Amino acid sequence: GESVGLHLPTLSVQEGDNSIINCAYSNSASDYFIWYKQESGKGPQFIIDIRSNMDKRQGQRVTVLLNKTVKHLSLQIAATQPGDSAVYFCAEKNTGNQFYFGTGTSLTVIP
């Protein structure tokens, strides 16, 4: 079956430092991955996605890395700001077109 998990449930970083949030997936046939940010009391917000034919994709202050060999996904946030404090989820889509979501990592930015 599918499993999408995060290595650390919580992460604290100093404002201005870079943050790295990790995610492991188990289905080597998954072909599409997404990172979401969820603030308290709100729905998940799309951050960035990556397809399995890529190993890196960059957005504004965020980079997603995909290592298909070890089935690992990471989200890097540059110059972390207090507004980045939230729960971050990864999601994978399998070839059956279903999405599976991780439990999330809570990021706290220390001013």
Added chain:
Amino acid sequence: SQTIHQWPATLVQPVGSPLSLECTVEGTSNPNLYWYRQAAGRGLQLLFYSVGIGQISSEVPQNLSASRPQDRQFILSSKKLLLSDSGFYLCAWRQGIGQPQHFGDGTRLSIL
């Protein structure tokens, strides 16, 4: 641009009462629509999805049902709520294969 609306934002209902949560999407046509439940500290659990009007797929047996009476409207219902139905319910839409899902701001449902 596309937007998704869910209401109400919070709801407190007694056990045994009916439920109707509504979700609408604007700015797109023929979206895939989804209902999820999110328990505290746990991942999103897919409840229902729909690829078109009147087409509903259920992922888990439960006390809930879903309907899609219009292209951009998705409704989550129950005839008699249970305590275990408490949770955070999220609606999402997706334009097609290879596209991300976009979520509404959810409904916090508390059953007393």
